[in-house]
Amino acid sequence: MYKKYKPSKEYLAYLDSLPKSFFVTVLENSYNEHIVYDADGKILYVNPACIRHYGLKPEEMINRNNADVYQGYWTPPGLDVFHSKKDTAFLRQYFIPSDSVFYTIGVPVLNEAHCIEMIIGTVQEEPVKEWDVDYNKKSRSSKSHFKSEEIPLISVSYQYWKVVSELKEVSESSIPIMLLGESGTGKTYMAKYIHENSHKEGLFMTLNCAAIPEALLESELFGYAGGAFTGASKAGKVGLIEMANEGTLFLDEIGDMPLSIQAKLLDVIENKRYLPVGSTKMKYVNTRIITATNKDIDQLVDKGEFREDLYWRICTFKAIIPPLRERVKDILPLANFFLKHFNLSYNKSKRFSKEIINFFQEYPWPGNIRQLKNLIERLVVTGRGNEIAMKNLPDYLLEETKRLPDYQKTGMGLNKRVDAFKKELVQKAYEQYPTIRKLAQALEVSPTTAQRLVEKYCKEVSERSSEM
Secondary structure (H helix, E strand, O other), X not given: OOOOOOOOHHHHHHHHHOOHHHHHHHHHOOOOEEEEEEOOOEEEEEOOHHHHHHOOOHHHHOOOEHHHHHOOOEEOOOHHHHHHHOOOEEEEEEXXXXXXXXXXXXXXXXXXXXXXXXXXXXXXXXXXXXXXOOOOOOOOOOOOOOOOOOOOOOOOOHHHHHHHHHHHHHHOOOOOEXXXXXXXXXXXXXXXXXXXXXXXXXXXXXXXXXXXXXXXXXXXXXXXXXXXXXXXXXXXXXXXXXXXXXXXXXXXXXXXXXXXXXXXXXXXXXXXXXXXXXXXXXXXXXXXXXXXXOOOHHHHHHOOOOOHHHHHHHOOEEEEOOOHHHOHHHHHHHHHHXXXXXXXXXXXXXXXXXXXXXXXXXXXXXXHHXXXXXXXXXXXXXXXXXXXXXXXXXXXXXXXXXXXXXXHOOOOOHHHHHHHHHHHHHHHXXXXXXXXXXXXXXXXXXXXXXXXXXXXXXXXXXXXXXXX
């Protein structure tokens, strides 16, 4: 019951007089979804509105754990927010499978020991007015902070959400974090997520260390005093470290930072101080540093190309962002999200053909999420008609796909992938050793096994000679 309202004895007596069937009828016929969890996240009740939202019947959800039903399908996850606040919370959430945005109100019910007894959730499609909801407006965790066109954390992958969960745990601390992963995996989005879940009230600033010449990088980071060098502004310049004071500075491609600047950055992290270029006056800041790289930074340390003392400071907590080819189930949700976004941006009504969906799931995406996003923008903008088909793919991509061995395609399970790899191995070996005896020796199997492999994987076996 609403915490600011204390019902009269007469009203409580009236509620007691109503039959159970009355309340069941009200809940079961409500247009909005009502869902009740116990303290451990087990679903105790959900009304039939869940069918409209998730395609699941109430009997398919009751007594199942929240994580079992929703894990990886909601972004951001909501149950941990309700647990941490122990107060009514308003969330704007993206449900990946249906490509839909929902508005969730969670009301924790507390017992006398101020522990959560149950959580009552209301889920609806249309936004509610914020003044109808009692929540702490100063709490950064009570609302989601992503824009509808820039949802960074779309995944149904346990591996990915494990990383997200770990980063959320350390986000409220001040320890430096290093994000490792291939180019295009979303390290910048993850850094934003860390910042938004921290207690930092300052700005989130970013700098790509590989994109700025060494001569300019120092002044971009630390700023400079007026007249510090030829062409410098008389008023001087504020550096990104100062601009991110009480906030977060994300340094991408940290492995490309020159050694001379690494020493100054170490002083910022250890002593929270620095000297602007051309200045003799020390400045002090409280800036959280998040770094990222797609290089083998351990190897850079071994080669002397990266300071070991700085390495140990910036990698207090390391997280590896998995590449898209290891998150096959995420490809289609991400593709649908980008399709919806670019359809709105360009006033289009494009849709994917079945063949293009299969292609998305089979292609290994070396450029990861960035490549997928850029490709879909191109496909939305170019081509006639509303259906995006294989013929709309750029030529280079079609040629690249043809050259891919079957076992490198992502849209197959382990058994199919192993079989495809075995097929290629046997075929190549048979071309080099065209007799069963030599093939058996090369593969280190018996002649009988070699014969069976040839019959299974090699089309021209009948035309080959065999020496037993």
